Amino acid sequence: MGMYIAVAIIAYFIGSINFSVIISKKVAGFDLREKGSKNAGTTNMLRTVGKKAALVVLICDILKGVLAIIIAKLMTSGVNQAIGVQVAAVAVVLGHTFPIFFGFKGGKGVATSIGILLVINWQIGLICIVYGVLILLLTRMVSLGSITAALLFPVLTIFIRAHYIADGAGYTIFGIIMAIIILFNHRSNIKRLNEGTENRISFKK
Numbered sequence: 138m139g140m141y142i143a144v145a146i147i148a149y150f151i152g153s154i155n156f157s158v159i160i161s162k163k164v165a166g167f168d169l170r171e172k173g174s175k176n177a178g179t180t181n182m183l184r185t186v187g188k189k190a191a192l193v194v195l196i197c198d199i200l201k202g203v204l205a206i207i208i209a210k211l212m213t214s215g216v217n218q219a220i221g222v223q224v225a226a227v228a229v230v231l232g233h234t235f236p237i238f239f240g241f242k243g244g245k246g247v248a249t250s251i252g253i254l255l256v257i258n259w260q261i262g263l264i265c266i267v268y269g270v271l272i273l274l275l276t277r278m279v280s281l282g283s284i285t286a287a288l289l290f291p292v293l294t295i296f297i298r299a300h301y302i303a304d305g306a307g308y309t310i311f312g313i314i315m316a317i318i319i320l321f322n323h324r325s326n327i328k329r330l331n332e333g334t335e336n337r338i339s340f341k342k
Contacts, residue, residue: 140212140213140215140216140221141213141216141220141221141224143212144208144209144212144213144221144224144225144228145224145225145227145228146228147205147208147209147212147225148205148208148209148224148225148226148228148229148232149228149229149231149232149237150232150237151201151204151205151208151229151232152201152205152228152229152230152231152232152233152234152236152243152249153232153233153235153236153237153238153239153243154201154236154238155177155233155236155238155239155243155244156193156194156197156198157169157177157178157179157181157182157194157198157244158170158177158239160182160186160190160193160194160197161182161185161186161190164186164190165185165186165190169181169182169185169186170242172185173185174336176244176245177239177242177243177244178194178198178244178245178247178248179191179194179195179198179244179247179248180279180338182194183338184338194248195248198233198244198248198249198252199248199249199251199252199255200252201229201233201249201252202226202229202230202248202249202250202251202252202253202254202255202256203252203253203255203256204252205225205226205228205229205253206222206225206226206229206252206253206256206257206302207256208225209221209222209224209225209226210222210302210303213303217305218302218303218304218305219301219303219304219305219306219307219308220305220307221303222256222257222302222303223307223308223311226250226253226257226311226315227311227314227315227318229249229253230246230249230250230253230315230318231318233246233249234246234318234322244322245283245319245322245323246318246319246322247283247287247319250287250315250319251265251266253315254266254290256302257301257302257308258294258297258300258301258302258308259300260297260299260300261290261293261294261297261300264289264293265286265287265289265290265293266286268282268285268286268289269282269283269285269286270282272285272286273338276337277337277338277339278330278335278336278337278338279338280323280326280327280329280330280335280336281326281330281335283319283323284319284320284323284326284327287315287316287319287320288316288320290312290315290316291309291311291312291313291315291316292312293312294308294309294311294312295309
């Protein structure tokens with residue numbers, strides 16, 4: 138139990154490093170959480186700061202998920218690694234959402250979840266990414282792509298049994314927990330989707 142707690146703490150602190158806030162202050166001179174949608178994430182960075190900054194944030198947030206899972210696997214080599222990586226995944230996303238270093242006000246955890254999925258099961262990760270991007274291209278709604286991909290994840294764990302970073306049970310329950318976190322973080326988006334007022338992104342130059 139102690140090892141899992143240590144994994145959770147480390148993953149949470151990794152998640153709490155909010156690159157969107159750091160980079161927006163460095164590049165644009167303001168806290169991203171005070172502009173646009175006020176969300177500390179890639180989409181708001183794209184709208185308020187620019188493409189280059191958004192790309193850097195996207196990559197850094199993905200790497201947070203990757204790093205947390207790799208560390209968890211190394212730390213839990215003597216115990217149940219499947220539980221270890223699942224604990225780390227939840228903790229790093231919670232850290233991203235409620236960062237201790239930034240007043241517990243962070244992002245929605247989508248990019249970090251992408252990194253998590255690609256490491257935990259690259260096959261499921263790629264399917265979710267392609268599906269999410271396809272929804273985005275069809276609707277121009279980042280939130281809808283993120284939400285539907287999050288819902289797809291636990292479904293895929295039922296049918297895909299190979300390519301996991303650590304053999305073990307619980308991946309479907311873990312997928313449901315991750316989906317719930319993403320849905321919770323997108324609750325304002327879900328409300329706007331129901332009202333037909335959700336923001337769309339433009340693919341024009």
